[in-house]
């Protein structure tokens with residue numbers, strides 16, 4: 001019986017401390033399950049089987065991993081740095097904004113401190129201390145009154161084009177014109193909720209992400225800085241939602257599909273490499289990609305400078321990601337001990353975004369949409385969440401990079417309900433500071449602009465949120481947009497407050 005988030009006893013229910021034995025309903029394990037409880041769950045060291053060859057028969061050493069001579073502990077040097085500039089002419093005109101007397105949470109890891117922050121054009125010019133009267137005289141002043149100023153957040157698993165549908169196939173039904181407008185509206189919703197960086201994790205139609213990215217980056221519509229994806233790819237037998245899948249059966253197919261996406265201007269592509277309990281057909285522990293297809297997909301994408309992200313819930317699919325060079329792993333639920341060791345060896349290269357909110361909300365909030373708790377439990381999501389949360393805690397202990405990003409855009413997880421940081425604190429036992437660093441500084445890193453995004457430091461883009469309260473005391477403040485008094489995007493006020501004044505403060 002699941003007693004997870006959505007109730008006040010969330011963290012207690014998920015507590016896997018030694019006094020509370022690990023529990024899950026073995027009846028919901030698929031008949032072909034090979035999952036063995038790992039040592040972070042049992043407390044015992046198993047005889048771990050470490051594969052010595054990958055699925056293509058090439059030697060595999062998880063401690064010195066490489067593929068075709070490419071060192072897998074570092075990003076492939078062929079990857080391109082994506083353009084994240086917003087060419088907004090209005091923000092190029094000289095214009096200064098001052099946040100006066102704010103608590104600065106700068107995402108360098110330092111504790112917050114008080115001071116003023118000066119924004120000049122699109123970027124942050126000065127941080128901390130008191131600004132001079134000349135500096136104040138030419139600026140628009142926002143009185144901080146001690147409120148917290150911090151970087152905007154990242155969602156690392158974004159689907160602007162998921163339509164808040166109550167069914168999986170419903171994501172494919174919207175006609176293209178309405179779908180384009182819906183996608184633009186989701187981008188705006190993310191920004192309204194304080195998300196200034198989004199990494200696309202698949203687009204329901206090939207060009208939706210790209211078109212919206214171009215519109216945002218041209219300054220035509222409001223939205224977060226965005227890296228676009230295309231339709232997710234899978235073999236016919238492995239498609240989770242056929243209506244939004246680009247089918248690939250052979251290495252030749254996948255190269256052609258990826259070249260098409262690269263030509264469209266997509267920044268990263270997505271391989272759907274495992275099943276998912278929600279399909280009620282392909283179980284999360286089913287692996288859907290043959291090894292040669294993963295290897296060919298990663299090679300084709302990296303050759304075009306694009307990163308690869310993967311839906312990978314099964315242990316085997318996570319291992320494939322690590323053996324063939326997938327850059328961003330989504331879910332990673334059923335990770336085994338030997339795969340965990342392999343992931344740790346690649347922790348400088350690989351990012352994990354578990355997207356816990358969808359299965360969690362399916363267990364707690366989907367009943368109103370015809371998906372009762374008993375069904376969510378019966379398909380195995382409660383079991384998967386317990387296993388995944390234990391694995392993610394272990395990843396966090398080992399310094400593996402875990403980012404927020406929650407697969408939002410279904411009826412019971414609609415756009416605007418973003419709350420991954422709560423899950424990180426309540427379930428993964430991150431401190432609020434760790435959760436915020438993963439949503440800001442690590443976000444800048446994931447966007448491949450670590451010096452310009454995700455931090456409140458001179459020279460960084462002024463993508464900022466002013467929070468009414470202290471998110472280090474209460475992380476849930478960041479789950480509700482009404483707590484964000486000011487949102488600055490690219491140095492422009494996206495959301496302000498009435499005391500904003502063009503006149504200099506005379507006080």
Ligand SMILES: [Zn+2]
Nearest residue numbers: 157159201407
């Ligand atoms: Zn997703």
